Amino acid sequence: MMAGIETVAVIGAGVMGAAIAAHIANAGTRVLLLDIVPDGATNRNALADGAVARMLKADPAPFMGRKAARLVETGNFEDNLGRLAEADWILEAVIERLDIKQALYAKIDAVRKPGSIVSSNTSTIPLATLVDGMPESFARDFLITHFFNPPRYMRLMELVTGPATRPDAAALVSDYCDRRLGKTVVVAKDTPSFIANRLGVYWLQKSVTEAVARGIPVEAADLLIGKPFGIPKTGVFGLLDLVGLDLMPHVNASLAAALPETDAFHDANRPLPVIETLIAEGYTGRKGRGGFYRLNRVGGAKVKEAVDLSTGAFAPARKPKLEAMSAAGRSPRKLMEHDSTEGRYAAEVMAATLAYAAGLAGEVADSIADIDEAMCLGYAWKEGPFALIDRIGPDWLADRLEAEGQTVPPILALARGRSFYRVENGRLEQLGLDGAYSPVSRPDGVLLLSDIKRATKPILKNGSAALWDIGDGVVCFEFTSKMNAMDDQIMALLGKTLRLVKQDYKALVIHNEGTSFSVGANLGLALFAANIAAWQQIEGLVALGQQTYQDLRNAPFPVVGAPSGMALGGGCEILLHCSAVQAHAETYMGLVEVGVGLIPGWGGCTEMLHRWQSFGKLPKGPMPAPAKVFEILSTATVAKSAAGAKELLFLRPEDGITMNRARLLADAKARALAMVEGYIPPEPRDYVLPGPAGLAAMDMAVQSFRKLGKATAYDEVVSGALAGILSGGDSDPIEVVGEKTLLKLERDRFAGLVRQPGTLARIETMLMTGKPLRN
Template identity: 60%
Template sequence: MEIRSAAVIGAGVMGSGIAAHIANAGIPVFLLDIVPQDVKDGRGNDRSVVARTAIDRMLKTEPAPFMHKRNARLVTPGNIEDDLEKLAGVDWIVEAVVENPAVKADLYARLDAVRKPGSIVSSNTSTIPLKNLVEGRGDGFARDFMITHFFNPPRYMRLLEVVAGPDTRPGAVEALSRFADTRLGKGVVRCKDRPGFIANRIGTYWIQAAINQAMDLGLTVEEADAVVGRPMGIPKTGVFGLVDLVGLDLMPYVSRSLLNTLPADDPYRAIHREPELFTRMIAEGYTGRKGKGGFYRLNKSGGGRVKEAIDLATGQYRPSEKASLESVGAAKQGLRALVEHPDRGGIYARRVLVDLLAYAASLVPEIADDMTAVDQAMRLGYNWRFGPFELIDQLGADWLAGALRDEGKPVPALLEKAAGKGFYRTEGGRLEFLTVDGSYAEVARPEGVLLLSDIKRGSKPIKRNGSAALWDIGDGVACLEFTGKMNALDGDVMALIQKAIGMIGDGKGEWKALVVHNEGDNFSVGVNLGLALFAVNIALWPQVEQSVQEGQETYKALKYAPFPVVAAPSGMALGGGCEILLHCDAVQAHAETYMGLVEVGVGVIPGWGGCKEMLTRATLNRKRPGGPMPPIAQVFETISLAKVAKSADEARDLMFLRPTDGITMNRDRLLADAKAKALELAENYVPPEPATLRLPGPTARAALRMAVDGFHQQGKATDHDVVVSGALAEVLSGGDTDITAEMDEDRLLELERESFMKLVRSRATVARIEHMLTTGKPLRN
C-alpha cells in the first residue's frame, strides 16, 4: 500500500510535531484532540481549539516544525468527538495521546469503528509494550497495528523506532517503513517489544550512570559535560546540558515507566537514584531551559547576562567556569587515552563507559536482532557520533572485557565473542559486523542508498590534495569531496576542481558527470577565514586578489563545463559553499540544508560569482514586468541582510535553489539521487548559454544607498553596514553602466572583485573577520 493521507490524534508538542513533519512530506494530515471542558460548558465555540492552537503555535516556534510555513495548510485541525469519521479515508493514523493504557484502549475502539480496512494504526508510545496496547482488540486491529516511536522534535531527529507485534502484517510494516524512510527522511530501526525499546533503554541508563558518577566523584556539571560530551562523540551539551534541554521533570517519569516494566535483574535498577537536589529543583521550577533554569541558568539580575551553573553539593548557583581537565585534552589522542588518564576526568570517563558499554552489549539480542540496530539508534536518536559498539571498538573489546574482570563484573556473551577481533571490520572493501553467533555479516544498505563512506572504504581516490578528494562513484560519475576543517574552501579545493574539469574533459569518454558532495556535518561554511586573515594582516593584496579571481574563474569553468555538474549539499552551505551551488547545473539538496550568502557578516560581499549568479537568476526569472529595479532590490535585500534559508524548501523562495532543483528527505539517499540526476543530465547534455544583463547603473545605486541610509538613521544599520551595502549596491547596479548597454558576466565578476578588494582593506572588515574567528558570531561595528 501507499500512504497518501494521514491523521494524528493528540495535539501536544509531540503529536503536533509529527503532524507537521507529515505535512513537510507533502501529505495532507488531520490533527485531532479533545474538546476542552470550557467549550463543552458553553464558554467557547471553537470545538477544535486545541489542535488549531497547536498549529498556530508551531508557526511561531523555533526551531520551526514546518520546513515551510505553507506546509501548515496541509494540517486540518479537528477534534475526536466531531471528526473521527473523517478518518475513514486516511491510510495511516498515529496515536500520540497521554500515556494511559485505558485512554488509549478507548480511543482504539473508536478508531476501529471508523477506519478503513487495511489502514495502519500506530502508537507513538515510548513506555507501554505493544502487547498491552492490542490486548482485547480484534485480530484485524492487531494485524494493522504497530508502534512508531518518533524522537522530539520530529522534524529534526532522524530516528524512528518501529515495533511490530507477532500479528502485525509484514506488508504494513514494510509500507510504513518505506514511507518513513523516503518521505519523512527517517532512519528506521526495527526494535523488539521490550521496555524503552533501544535508544531510551540505553540512553536512560547512560544519563543515570553519568549523573551518579559525577556526583560520587565530586565533579562540577561543567567538568562532567566536558568529559562525556565531545571527547566521546556526544553533543557538547554532555549529560547535564541534555537534561536541561529535555526537561529535568521528565526524568522521574521516564525512570518510573522503565522500572515498571524492566526485568527484575536489569542493571538499571541497581543504579537508579532520585537525588534530593533534583526533587527540590523540580518543585521550585528549575526544570531546565523551559523553566527558570536547570543545571545551568542565565542570571539576568541587575541588567546583566551571566551564565551560572549549580553546585551539585550545595545546590547553590555560581558563575559557570570552563572545565580545565587534562584528560579532556588527552582525548585528542583517542578514547583510550581519555579513560586511562589518571585525573578525575579520566576516572569519570572510565566508570561511565565501562558500565554503559557492558550494559549495551548485554542487551543484544534482547532488544534488537543485531548490534548495528543499537548503534544506529543511538546515533540517530541521541545524536552520538558513534554507537556503543563503535565506541567499544575504539577502546578495544579485550580492553573492555579486562576492565570488567578487574572490577569483578560479568562480561556479556556478545563481548566475549568479540575477543581478539572487535565488532566491525572491513573485508574486501565491505563493512561487516559481528553477529550474535560470532560470525561476520555485511552491513546491508537499503536499496537506493549510496554512501560516500562505503565507496571510500573500498577504493582509493582518483585524485587528492590537502583540502579535497575526487572519487569514482560508478557509472562514469566522479564525486568531488571537500575534506578541510568544516569543509572550508581554499586554493587546494579550486585546484582540484580544475583538475576534475580537465580529467572529465568533454564528458564523452570514461567520465560523464561530476557530483559535488561530502558527508560532513556541513557541506561547506565558505572560505577558510584563518588563511584569509593571515594574508590580509601581512598585506598580501596581490595574493588576496588572485585567490578571489581564481575562485571566480574556477566556478565559472564549472558552470560552463561540457559535462553536467550536480551538487548534493546537506547541513550548512554558506558563503563560498553557497556560491558553488549557484554555479552547478542542478542541485539535489538534503531537506535540512541551510543556504545563504553571509559574507556581509565579515565585512565583505560575495566574491566568487554569488552576486552575479543571484542577479542573473532574479533578472531572467522574474515573472512580472516592472523594469530592472525589482530583481536588483530583491537580491540586494537577500545579500545585505545575510538571509539564510532554514530548509531546502525555503531556499527556493530565496532563489538559492531553482524550482527544478531536487530535494531529498533522507540524507542517506542524497548521493544516489544526485548521481541519478547527473546521469539523466548527461544524456545529450548542452552547457548553458552565457547571460547578458541591462543594468541601470548610478540611478539604481543611489536608490539602494538611500534605503540603507534610512536604516542607518533609524539605528538598524551600523556604520560599516553602510559601507558594505554601498559596495554591494555598486555591483548589483552595474557600476557606471546605463540601461542601454549590455553587461556580460565577466564585467559583473570584475565589479565583484573590485568591491571585495576595497572592503577587505578596511580595518572595520578586518575587525569583523577577527571577531568571527574568535567568537563565531558577527561583529556589529
C-alpha cells in the same frame, strides 16, 4: 491492500503529535490533526488550531515552509472522528496512559477503513500491552512508530511490530518514513523503551548519579562525558536541560516498573534530592527558569551559572581545566585509565554504559549496527557504543569487567581478540551473536560515500579535497578541509577534475558527508594574508574562484551539487554554478559575506541577479531584481530548509529535494545521469540594471535602516559596495551589462573591502567568537 500512503491522520495535538503532523506535511502529504474539544471553548478545534499557530512561530521551525502548513487540516475527536475513514495511516500520539489509548483505539477501529494502518508514538508502553483485548483485525494493522523530538530534525524512527502485525503494513510505513519523511528506520524489539531510550536513559542516569556521588561539578562532567567519546558538547547535564528535568523522574519510573530486578538500570536509578529540589523550584530545564544551568542577570549582563550538585546553589559556570583530558588527548581509553577523580568518573560511567549496551545485543535488536545507529541518530553520538568499544578495545573493557567481578556480556566475550566491526574486501561487516561476521546492509537505493571510500582509492586527492568514482561514469568531488571551508587547494583540484571528467567520465557530483556541506571561504587564511598585506594573493584567490566556478558552470557535462547542512558563502556559490542541485531537505543556504565585511566574490551576486530576473515573480524593469537580491544579501539571509532555499532562489524551481540524507548521493547521481544525453551548458548571461539611480535607491534604504538602529556605520560601507555591483556600476538602464562586467565589479568591490580595518575586525571577531561584529 493500499498502494501507498497518501493521507495521514494524527490524533493528539500535543508537542509530539503536532510536530509529527507538521513533518508529514513537510513531505507533501495531506494530514488531519485531531484533539479533544476543550471545556467551554467557542472554537471546538482550539487545541489543534493552537498547535499549528504555535508551530508557525516556533524556532527551530517544525514546518519547512508555510506551504507545508496548508496541508494540515485541523479538527476534533467529537465532530471529525468519522473522517479517519479517509486516512491510509492513523498515528496516535496522546498521553502515555494505557486506558486512554485503548479507549481511543476502540473508537478508531469503529470508523477506519479496512486495511488502514494504525500506529502509536509511544515510548514506554509495549505493543503487546497496547493491543491486548483488541480484535485480531486491529492487531494485524497495528505497530509502533516511535519518533524522536523534534520530529523534523531527528532522523531516527524506531519501528516495533507484534506477532500479528502484517509484514506488508510494516514495510509500507517503513518505506514511507524512509523516503518521504527522511527517517532512518531501525527495527526494534518489543522491549521497554526499545533501543535508544533504553540505553540513553541508563547512560544519563549513571552519569548524574556518579557525578553526585563523586563530587564532580556539572561543567566538568559535561566536558568529560562529551568530546572524548564523540558525544555532543551539551554532554549530560546540558542534554537534560534541553529535554527537561521534569521528564526524568517519569521516564525512570516507567523503566524501573518495566525492567526485571536483575537489570543494571536499578543500580543506577537512585534518588537524587538535588533534582527534586530543582524541579520543585521551577528549574525544569531550558523550558523553565533554567536547570542544571541557568542564565542570570548580574549588573545588567547575562551570566551563565551552574548548580552545585551538593548544595543546590548556583554560581558562575566555568570551563575547568582538567588534567585528565589534557593527558588523554583524543583517546577515550587514556582518559578512562587516568589516575584521577575525573578519570575514574569517566571510566565508571562509560565502561558501565558500554557494558550495558553489549548486554542489550539480541534483547532490544538483533544487530549491533542497529543499536549503534539508534544512539548516533537518537542521541547524536558520533559513534555508536560498539564502534566506541572498538576504539577503546574490547579486550580492555572485558578485562575491566572481570577485574570488578562483573559478568562479561556474551557478545563482548566473542569480540575478544577481534573487533565488533571489520572491513573485508572493501565491505563493512559486523559481529553477530553467533560469533560470525556479516555485511552491514544498506536499504535499496542508498549510496554512501563512506562505503565507496572503504572499497576504493581516490582518483585525485590533495589536502583539502578528493575525487571518487561512484560508478556508471559518474565521479564525486568531496571537500575534506576543516568544516569543508573553500581554499586554493579545492579550487586547484576542482580545475583538474573538470579537465579529467571532460576526457574520461559522463558527469560530476559535488557532495560530502560532513556535518556542513561548506561553511564558505577559509577566513583564517584570508586574515593571515591580509595581516601581512598579501593583497595580490587574496585577489588572486578571488579571481581563481571566479574562473573555476565559471568553468564548472560552462562544463560540457552535467554537474550536480548534492548539499546537506550549511552551504554558506563560497559553499553556496559553488552550488549556484552547478547544472542542477539535488539538496537534502535540511540544507541551509545563504550568501552571508556581509557578516564578515565582504561581498560574494565568486559569482554569487551575478548568479542571484540572473535567478531573480529569470525566475522571480517580480514586476518588470531593471530595478526589482537588484532590489530583491540586495535585500537578501545585505541582510545575510539564510534559508532554513531546502524548501526555503527555493523561495529565495538559492535553489531553482526545478532543483530536487531529497528527504533522506542517506539517499542524497544516489539521487544526485541519478539526476546527473538523466541529464547526460543531449546536455548543453548555459549561454552567457546579459543583464539590464538600474545604474546610478538604482545605487542611490539602495543607499537610501540602508540609511533609513541606520536611522532606525537596524544597521551600523560599517553596514553602510559594505552595503554600498554590494549596491555598486547589483546596480551595474555606472551602466545606463537602457544598456545591456555582460556578466564579465559584473564579475569584474565583484572582484573590485571585494578587493576594496578586504583592505578596510572594519572588514578585518569583522573577520577576526568571527574567527574568535563565531559571532558577527556589529561595528
